[in-house]
Amino acid sequence: MRRSVILATAAALAAACSAVYVSTTASAAVACAPAWSASSVYVKDNVASRDGKNFTAKWWTQGEDPVLKSGQWDVWINNGACGGTNPSPTPTSPSASPSKSPSASPSVSPSVSPSVSPSPSTSPTTPIPGGALPKHALIGYLHASFANGAGYLKMADVPADWDIINLSFGEPTSVTSGDIRFTLCPAAECPGVETEAQFIAAIKAKRQAGKKVLLSIGGANGQVQLTTTGARDKFVSSVSAIIDKYGLDGVDVDFEGHSLSLNTGDTDFKNPTTPVIVNLISALRSLKARYGAGFVLTMAPETFFVQLGYQYYGSGPWGGQDPRAGSYLPVIHALRNDITVLHVQDYNSGSIMGLDNQYHSMGGADFHIAMTDMLLAGFPVAGNTANVFPALREDQVAFGAPSSVSAGNGYVAPAAVQQAVNCLVKGTSCGSYAPRSGTNPNFRGLMTWSINWDRFYSWEFKNSHEPFLNALP
Numbered sequence: 001m002r003r004s005v006i007l008a009t010a011a012a013l014a015a016a017c018s019a020v021y022v023s024t025t026a027s028a029a030v031a032c033a034p035a036w037s038a039s040s041v042y043v044k045d046n047v048a049s050r051d052g053k054n055f056t057a058k059w060w061t062q063g064e065d066p067v068l069k070s071g072q073w074d075v076w077i078n079n080g081a082c083g084g085t086n087p088s089p090t091p092t093s094p095s096a097s098p099s100k101s102p103s104a105s106p107s108v109s110p111s112v113s114p115s116v117s118p119s120p121s122t123s124p125t126t127p128i129p130g131g132a133l134p135k136h137a138l139i140g141y142l143h144a145s146f147a148n149g150a151g152y153l154k155m156a157d158v159p160a161d162w163d164i165i166n167l168s169f170g171e172p173t174s175v176t177s178g179d180i181r182f183t184l185c186p187a188a189e190c191p192g193v194e195t196e197a198q199f200i201a202a203i204k205a206k207r208q209a210g211k212k213v214l215l216s217i218g219g220a221n222g223q224v225q226l227t228t229t230g231a232r233d234k235f236v237s238s239v240s241a242i243i244d245k246y247g248l249d250g251v252d253v254d255f256e257g258h259s260l261s262l263n264t265g266d267t268d269f270k271n272p273t274t275p276v277i278v279n280l281i282s283a284l285r286s287l288k289a290r291y292g293a294g295f296v297l298t299m300a301p302e303t304f305f306v307q308l309g310y311q312y313y314g315s316g317p318w319g320g321q322d323p324r325a326g327s328y329l330p331v332i333h334a335l336r337n338d339i340t341v342l343h344v345q346d347y348n349s350g351s352i353m354g355l356d357n358q359y360h361s362m363g364g365a366d367f368h369i370a371m372t373d374m375l376l377a378g379f380p381v382a383g384n385t386a387n388v389f390p391a392l393r394e395d396q397v398a399f400g401a402p403s404s405v406s407a408g409n410g411y412v413a414p415a416a417v418q419q420a421v422n423c424l425v426k427g428t429s430c431g432s433y434a435p436r437s438g439t440n441p442n443f444r445g446l447m448t449w450s451i452n453w454d455r456f457y458s459w460e461f462k463n464s465h466e467p468f469l470n471a472l473p
Contacts, residue, residue, distance in 0.1 A: 030054060032082040038063050047079070054079040064229065125240065127292030128249055131210060136469035137163040137444055138462065139298070139343060139398060140451035141216060144199075145169055145185055149406065150452035152190040155202035155213075158451060159459070161466040164212045164298065164341070165451070166252045170242060171222035178224070178231030178283075180217055180238045182246075203247055212296050215242055216252040224259045226279035235279075236286045243291070250296030250340070251287065253331075255280075260305060260327040262314030269313065269381055269389065272330035281334040288338050298341045300400060300447065301328040303349040307374050309389065311353050313382040329381065329389055336392060343398040343447035346371050347410030355379060355436050362410035368420035369433050372399045376424070376437035394442035401446065403454040403461040414464035417446065425472055445469050 036048035042057040048066060049055070055066035055076040066076040142158060143150060144167040158165055170182040185193050194202070203213050217239065218224055226232045239251060263274040272278055288295050309326025332342060346368050351359040354370035355377060361367060378391035401417050402408035423430035427439040446465050448454060454461045 030080075030082045036066055038065070049082055052081055052083060054082045125244070125290050128294035128296075130294035131212075133212065133340070133444070134163055134470075135395075135442065136472050137341070137398070137446075138466050138469060139164040139166070139341065139445065139447040140403075140454065140461075141166045141168045141449050143168055143185070143450060143452045145171075145183060147185055147190045148452075150450065150456045152185060152193055153452050153455055154192070154194045155199050155206065156194065158206070159462060160209065160211075161462050162211065162451060163445075164214060164296070164447075165206065166214050166216040166254075166298070166300075167246075167248075168216045168450070169219040169222050169254070170215045170217040170239065170251075171219070172224050175223045176225050176227050176231055178226050178228075178234035178238070180224075180235060180242065182215060182242050200246055207247065207249065212249040213246075214250050214252045214296055214298060215239065215246075215248055216254050216300070218254040218256055218259060220256055222254075223257050224255055225276050226283060227275050229279065232279035232283045235283045236290075239283075239287060240290060243287075249294070250291070250298070251284075252298040252300060253280075253284070254300045255328075256302060258324065260331070261323045262327050264315055264323070266314060267382075268387065269309070269326070269329040269333055270387070272334075277327065277330050281331055284331075284335055284338070295338075296340045297335065297338055298343065299328070299332065299339060300343055300345055301332075302345045303352050303371055305329075306332070306344050307352045307354075307371050309381050310355070310374065310379045311383065326381065332392075333389060336390075336396075339392070339396055341398050341444050341447075342375065342392060342396055343400045343444075344371060344375070345400045345408075345449070347400065347402050347408040347449075349410060354433065356433060360433075362412075364412055365416045365419040365423065365429075366431055366433050367410075368399050368401065368412075368417065369423050369430060369435060372397060372420070372424055372443075373433070373435040373437050376440050376443075377435070391437065394440040395444050397440070398444040398447050401448055401461075403448040403450060404457040406456070407449050407453040414460065414468075417465065418468050421446070421468070421472070441473060 032049035033047040033054050034049065036050040041062045042048060046057045047054055050066045055070060056079055058075055058077060061075045064075055070076040070078040138161055140162050142153060142165050167182065170180045173179040173181060184196060184199055187193050206213055226235055260276055262277065266272055266274045284297065288297065305324060305326065305328040309329045312321045312325040314325060314327065315321050315323040332339065347362060349362055351361045352371065354360050355374055360370040375392050375397050376394060379389055381387050381389050402411040405411045419429045421443065422428050424435060424440050425443050446469065448461050
């Protein structure tokens with residue numbers, strides 16, 4: 001997303017965490033492995049002992065106590081008693097997953113802090129009440145923390161047509177801090193801005209009306225790199241504080257720029273090892289566990305970070321490609337059972353190869369159809385037919401389009417957007433691209449940047465697409 005129109009360039013040349021581990025009990029006669037050391041580095045399958053138990057590392061770790069970090073989503077597997085001793089009890093409450101490897105990208109210092117604050121507890125927070133989205137939803141971003149040419153719009157004045165409202169943006173105090181902050185646009189920048197109390201009351205009213213209000217994290221200016229487990233834990237605690245303060249339904253992940261990048265050698269999207277990837281997955285799982293089934297999770301990656309993975313994934317073992325290529329894929333895959341809606345930004349994009357092995361460019365229905373079909377059909381990653389990114393459920397998939405010519409590069413008129421939806425949902429008006437996914441009657445809907453820009457252009461997006469979506473079978 002953009003605070004102003006920024007044209008993203010995606011060169012034509014430009015993974016799920018490992019399965020859930022369940023602790024096993026070993027015979028007390030098993031010999032104890034060398035004692036765990038806080039200063040030592042452990043990698044996958046290394047074994048260490050602590051308090052009379054053996055533990056096996058699932059991935060790269062340093063400074064994470066096996067006794068405290070052997071929950072369901074944690075770095076250590078508890079193998080049970082060793083050496084015939086009576087071990088002390090292992091804590092049973094789950095905590096967030098730690099880092100898997102020491103560095104994130106060439107621009108990030110390759111270190112993981114040996115002293116990590118404990119993961120926040122998931123127990124004390126009141127679960128977010130559930131409530132179904134409409135079958136076909138209208139999703140938009142509200143400029144809540146800043147002003148631009150579109151003007152400020154109060155939460156109470158957002159029309160009822162919008163089913164998901166993403167508050168833009170929660171941003172970090174620094175790129176690697178994990179400390180996310182959100183504040184309303186200052187009055188000096190946004191004349192007529194509501195008070196915080198009025199904003200919170202308006203959010204409550206929207207939710208009571210069945211709408212979902214989320215914190216969108218990142219954006220073009222909010223680079224977020226969770227390079228350490230400490231940053232991961234700070235992300236969870238700071239985002240939770242915002243959700244609780246404003247009474248939100250969940251979060252939208254809008255990581256752009258250099259937020260996500262794959263380390264050299266991290267080539268399997270199903271088993272990622274790069275810290276910024278692993279820690280983000282862990283953090284989002286922790287938020288889901290904290291708030292329960294009602295927690296809404298959406299994502300708004302650019303095509304570069306998703307569909308480009310059909311051709312290129314990271315820098316690859318051969319080198320030479322952008323290490324950010326396809327880097328959202330492991331996050332999406334790991335959280336595919338938790339994602340409410342994935343709405344890729346079909347704008348500010350270069351040409352991307354579709355499943356027909358043809359390049360598709362912005363400017364018409366064809367681009368929306370081809371890009372969305374990849375998510376509904378699944379695709380081999382980096383051309384490897386043995387490593388296929390599985391299709392998402394129809395109800396998890398939407399696509400993003402600019403609300404107007406001022407909102408982003410790649411605007412198309414409402415008729416072309418609706419042609420794309422009709423093709424994906426009903427198999428009609430598909431033009432030259434035949435979807436591999438067939439018909440998708442449960443396709444979730446449309447996202448736009450932004451609600452503010454839509455108002456500036458007399459609500460063209462809302463007025464065109466909300467009744468159209470409602471009329472779909």
